[in-house]
Amino acid sequence: MNTPAYIGRFAPTPSGYLHFGSLVAALASYLDARAVNGRWLLRMEDLDPPREVPGAQSAILNTLERYGFAWDGEMVRQSSRHAEYAAQVDNLLERGLAYACVCSRKQLEGYQGIYPGFCREAGHPRANAAIRLRVAEQSYGFTDRVQGPYSQHLGREVGDFVIQRRDGLYAYQLGVVIDDAWQGVTDVVRGADLLDSTPRQLYLQQLLGLPQPRYLHVPLIIQPDGHKLGKSYRSPPLPADQATPLLIRALRTLGQPVPEGATYGQPQELLHWASQHWCSDLIPNQRTLAEAQLR
Known part of the structure; x- marks a missing residue:
């Protein structure tokens, strides 16, 4: 039986800039794909124009490039779908x-x-x-x-x-299911805040006759007061000049090894090294990470 080639994706929403939690999710999805010579797609989930922050789309693309991420093919915007x-x-x-x-x-x-x-x-x-x-x-x-x-x-x-919605805008649950199938996504790697959305997506996949990808939900970054790090809560944008140290911090958050001395000049070099040493079995689950962060 032939196993389909790995196709992963990162799908940010331009309701804000990328923050450290976004970086952890992007890094996990990228390394999970590259570790098996899979494709890594980029999709802008711009389904909600009233919530979109002006300039966020270009800022997201610029940040990903500065942090060494290279996606396959053209970026897809959900607004075109x-x-x-x-x-x-x-x-x-x-x-x-x-x-x-x-x-x-x-x-x-x-x-x-x-x-x-x-x-x-x-x-x-x-x-x-x-x-x-x-x-x-x-x-x-x-x-x-x-x-x-x-x-x-x-x-x-x-x-x-x-x-x-009543205003005609399409819901996330619908768009993500249709586009994952259309792009041939075999593996969805994203934050654990979307874990409880997955059963709804499984149901939609069943109704529409679409394939079910494998899922990996990376743990959320929890603040000491119990709030998750997100666009609306203590989430400074990723600084362009801190790519390598923040990538190393993200690797550690994901339980992954880091190069000796934790220094690598260019982000692309670090990402290449990390893809060769990637092990998804080392990622802590949400409870384990939350307990560690609150100690």
Whole structure:
């Protein structure tokens, strides 16, 4: 049986600049691909223009280049893929697997993010409505390469979720599933903050007849007060002149070896060395890293 060649990707959202947590995820996805001579793609997940920070896209590209990352092929922008998303929304609506929802945020207060199904059988017209996917009353699970077994009961823990917003913008869950399949991605390496999104994506993959990639969720960087390091919380942009030391720090965060003396002149040299010594089995899971950081 032939195993498909490894295709990985890094898919930043231009709602801010790359920070250290972004670097850890980018580094893990890059090394996991390069260690097996796989391809590493770059996709800009610019599905939400109102949240996009002006200049963030060019800053992200510039930072990746300065830190030594070289991607294969042309970068894809999700903003150029709307026709494909629209076709799949139409497909799901026609099959009765999705429906129009006119609920306001105020109506949904108090339901802890789990949609109560108010519009499920209402038969609202599509105009001026969000589109929700009907979820199955069952658990969807997988075994993450680092975090281990993970499952979620979509009906009890999520409820019918939005795949297209009332303003016409497409949801992350839809775009990521369609584009991973379109680009032939075999391995998704990303932050553990997206672990609980994966069962929804597995469900969408099943409904759309798309292949399921392998998943590896790297641990998040947790602050002493318990908050994760992110774009909106204590997340300074990556400085251009600190590429090598920050790459070494990211390698250590991922449990990887570093060169003797921890000095390498050019980031590209360090990345080449690290790809030859990459071992995903050494990555700590989220609980192990959080405990170590809070000691």
